[in-house]
Amino acid sequence: MNQIGAENQTSITIDDAMSESNELDSCYNCFQHFVTNGFSKIDESSFEGDIIKTSFFSSLSRNPQISYRTKIVAIHKNSNTSQCWKIRAHSFGVYAKAVADTRGGDANIKYAWYGASKNEICETVMHGFSWRRHGISVSPAKHGLDSVLCSGVDGSGVRHLLLCRVILGKQEVVREDSSDQFHPSSMDFDSAVDDISSPTRYIIWNTHLNYNILPCYILSFEAPPYLSGLTEPKTIKPKTWITFGTLISILSPFLDHSQRASLEEQYTNYLEKKITRPQMIQRVRAIAGNQLLSAVVKLYTNKEIQVSSSNRGDAAGSEINDAARLLGTIYSSMMQPA
Incomplete structure (x- = not known):
């Protein structure tokens, strides 16, 4: 495996040579977009980088063949100091206190993964989640695989996840087929889950997107090409x-x-x-x-x-x-x- 990894780093493939130059540099353009919008790159070996990396791979542990062949490319941290982001962070804190006061002192704040296409991630980095017309589904920190499967591959084969802080408050259970529900069923609830005892999805309603979800990190990674199938095909055409x-x-x-x-x-x-x-x-x-x-x-x-x-x-x-x-x-x- 080490030899294969070394070859990948010192070689060029047919796909590399044939792809357009904007595709080859697309992930770097994307990284520049992150930086321009207030996200700074952090070292994987730093304290927080190591925690995020460990959490990410731990969340993939139920599917070892994907975890083993997944490689982190970059981690960016939200360091935005613009007035707009200051207002969003302040709103998040105010809403967290309000939920805590309502729910017996606990706002039930968690970290969660959100996977989407590169364009959606860039749009969210610029404008937050408020541009979404409906609620969103995010994955608990220890169940990142579902969000990984929702992530899209950009032109250079890189996927991106947002690691967010979310205010869950009191949760209600919703069924998989509850696609027509866009808000809590009553004022007694703040968010939804697929299972109260062991959730694999948190649902943040669109009525709350402006203030109860805060993007904190962007994790960019490469995953095996058969990711969407969850099982490795019997034959994979080798690269030259x-x-x-x-x-x-x-x-x-x-x-x-x-x-x-x-x-x-x-x-x-x-x-x-x-x-x-x-x-x-x-x-x-x-x-x-x-x-x-x-x-x-x-x-x-x-x-x-x-x-x-x-x-x-x-x-x-x-x-x-x-x-x-x-x-x-x-x-x-x-x-x-x-």
Whole structure:
């Protein structure tokens, strides 16, 4: 497993090369959106980062095959100091006190996960949950899998969850088919659950969304592609991995001196962890161009020429040279006028 993980970090796939550059950088654009709207990135190894990471993986424990293959990409904390967010935080505190006064001194505040598409998460980061027309369902901190399944994959394969504080107050039980209920059944209740003794869903009614749910953290993660099925398919089409070293060897004959030097510089920066893997892929694209990378893709897809990182003798060098010659044929044909 460690070898596979290392290969994933030092290689480029067919999907990577074929995807548009805005997709490769989409999660980073998303992170910039989070930062612009008052969420700051925190270190996973920090005290609070470690607590969130531990809680997240613990919430996936009932499905080990998903937990084992899930990787946290980033954690962002709500550090918003704008007047709007100050008002929301103040409203949350005022409402918590009001519920506590009404419910015997306990507002029943919990942490809960909320999973949605990248666009919905970004919209919520900007405007809170008040834009939602109906109530929302969130998952208790120890039952995060349901929210994970509701999260959407962005263009770079990353999913996002909000970790929120929610004021539950007194809860009532609602059935799965109670889709026509948008508010508490009476003034005796503040929120709803699917099971009083062991809830897996908290339901926050739309009449309360402005003040009893407060986004605190955004957790961004990569999950296995078969996530929605909950069971691993019998066969998964393997990705074709091309190590950056092999890719550079194939591209070099078609680049001028300055391009080769720039590519080598970026590769050194990547090996020294000065740039990330998606940034490396995007810079290879910028230096070599989409047409040349597309030719590499066609070469590896149609001819299935793969060079093992563990076989670096003369045979490997011969394969690279053969690949380069074939690539030249493909690339030349692409450059001919229509």
